[in-house]
Amino acid sequence: MDNNIITGAMTALVTPIKNDKLDEETYAKLIQRQIDNGIDAVVPVGTTGESATLTHDEHRVCIEIAVDVCKNTKTKVLAGAGSNATHEAVGLAKFAQEHGADGILSVTPYYNKPTQKGLYLHYKEIANSVEIPVLLYNVPGRCACEIGTETIIKLFRDCENIYGVKEASGNIxxxxxxxxxxxxxxxxxxxxxxxxxxxxxxxxxxISVTSNLLPDYTASLTHFAMDSDFLKAKEINDNMYNVNKVMFCESNPIPVKAAMYIAGLIPTLEYRLPLCKPSKENLKNIEKVITQYNIKGF
Incomplete structure (x- = not known):
């Protein structure tokens, strides 16, 4: 498993939408841009990819495109495969494995608020359904439940292919x-x-939202830190403070898609309802902040 785990600088990909349909051409270009700028792995159809409002077919197409674009590169695919129904998460995990994803990211079940025992059984069933690496995704602010420390450690020790957790609780x-x-x-x-x-x-x-916009910054920050060059890593992190803050002025991925549209990285600014465009005030603030950075194009 050690040789197959997915670490480093990863991007939680946005899903470009045009005329209320998945913009497959732009999606492939965005992934290639991530590869070209040193990102170690892309994460299709997570929270930032609006997975909750995509159809199952669209979800699968996003995984397929990511795998195709990353083929024969060093960039891996950590596919979003989460649901509040265990059988749906298992189905997505199996699809991701069958279609060449290097691993899966699986969010805690939202809305139904399972117990720690329920979370353990949920993730164990997902892990047992595939052989590729599984990364737990703890984001209590969105899911109304949190994977406890003991549950995470038990899953890690009991399931060979569960290798870690994406910690999005904001709790150091x-x-x-x-x-x-x-x-x-x-x-x-x-x-x-x-x-x-x-x-x-x-x-x-x-696993970064901001790296949709600034993949080179995120890759450098992460690689410096992982090489124990913490002074350089902190310098980049401090430099990115303003853009990281504005990327969450409204619910993710509203600000990052707006920033990418302003920067010319996506041709249309569309979301799936109930997400919608940011307020005029926030849109102006996003535009003001991103002018502080050198945003590389295609």
């Missing part, structure tokens, strides 16, 4: 707690504003 103490009790666990930052603190505490990578 949770990351310290996890690594203090199980130093072999792979902790991945899921909060751009605290990428550096998590990496400097022993985290092994990031």
């Amino acid at each position: 103490e949770k990351c310290v707690d996890l690594l203090a009790h199980e130093p072999r666990l792979i902790v991945i930052s899921g909060e751009d504003a605290i990428n550096y603190p998590i990496l400097s505490n022993g985290g092994k990578g990031v």
